[in-house]
Amino acid sequence: MEKIRIVLAGPRGKMGTEALKMIESTPHFELAAAVDSRNGGKRIKDIVGLPSFEALIYEDLHVCLDETVADVLIDLTKPEIGKKHLEIALERNVRPVIGTTGFSDEDLRRLSDLAADRQTGAIIAPNFAIGAILMMKFSQMAAKYLPHVEIIEKHHDQKLDAPSGTALKTAQLITEVRESVKQGHPEETEDLPGARGAELDGMRIHSVRLPGLVAHQEVIFGGEGQTLTIKHDSMNRASFMPGVKLAVERVMKIDQLVYGLENIIE
Numbered sequence: 001m002e003k004i005r006i007v008l009a010g011p012r013g014k015m016g017t018e019a020l021k022m023i024e025s026t027p028h029f030e031l032a033a034a035v036d037s038r039n040g041g042k043r044i045k046d047i048v049g050l051p052s053f054e055a056l057i058y059e060d061l062h063v064c065l066d067e068t069v070a071d072v073l074i075d076l077t078k079p080e081i082g083k084k085h086l087e088i089a090l091e092r093n094v095r096p097v098i099g100t101t102g103f104s105d106e107d108l109r110r111l112s113d114l115a116a117d118r119q120t121g122a123i124i125a126p127n128f129a130i131g132a133i134l135m136m137k138f139s140q141m142a143a144k145y146l147p148h149v150e151i152i153e154k155h156h157d158q159k160l161d162a163p164s165g166t167a168l169k170t171a172q173l174i175t176e177v178r179e180s181v182k183q184g185h186p187e188e189t190e191d192l193p194g195a196r197g198a199e200l201d202g203m204r205i206h207s208v209r210l211p212g213l214v215a216h217q218e219v220i221f222g223g224e225g226q227t228l229t230i231k232h233d234s235m236n237r238a239s240f241m242p243g244v245k246l247a248v249e250r251v252m253k254i255d256q257l258v259y260g261l262e263n264i265i266e
Ligand SMILES: NC(=O)C1=CN([C@@H]2O[C@H](COP(=O)(O)OP(=O)(O)OC[C@H]3O[C@@H](n4cnc5c(N)ncnc54)[C@H](OP(=O)(O)O)[C@@H]3O)[C@@H](O)[C@H]2O)C=CC1
Pocket: 009, 010, 011, 012, 013, 014, 015, 016, 035, 036, 037, 038, 076, 077, 078, 079, 081, 098, 099, 100, 101, 125, 126, 127, 128, 129, 240
């Protein structure tokens, strides 16, 4: 099998270090280069705690792709950087697999057009954990029958964005199958602003940030005399890696942008 040559952005991060281990243990993956916010000119093996890859580190993706032959870019940095990197990669026909969040509907339309123009596959995955994908799919199924729903997402306190990309994607999948519902009492008030959480199409989303947490979500449905809770917990970042690996393999076979791993798992 031909090796897939990968550029990894964010190799020192919590997700990036797991991705390095996943690349190291996958015989048909090769780390071609890395993009970091510092350490330009060093090699991955020079960074204490990282595996002994010879791959060079760049601080600018443009320069990296000028000097590197690559098939896939994996981006695990932060929201505004992931978006920028996706565009740079597509313009050079390098296939992006993006784990960062923060893509608006307008961004998705524009980037889908760009991927189609370039006939280059791209995957944006708000959550790479297979269990989280199932949690989202099951939530979409349930919302057809139980349209009153609130989402509680809980993450570590180093997370930059709120609500999580997973919560937004879950809400979006639910809006595809139910009419907007005004939830709660029609005359309810918020005596403390934010008490009812964020609102998306009538749904409430609550974000919890605490040390000790990794990535967790509960989707709670309420009906007459009953509730249904669909819950997923990622206990560590290794939980995301089978999904990253799958996305790298699949992005090589598509020529358009796919938003959400639920669209590529069978
Ligand atoms: N889709 C999914 O399943 C998952 C997605 N995520 C997302 O992945 C991203 C990374 O998460 P996590 O690993 O926890 O975060 P970390 O903060 O641990 O890692 C982010 C890394 O990106 C680096 N970085 C920042 N700016 C740049 C840049 N311009 N170029 C290259 N590297 C850069 C940071 O360096 P420095 O510290 O020097 O700034 C840091 O090493 C987040 O957006 C998170 O929400 C996380 C888990 C699962």
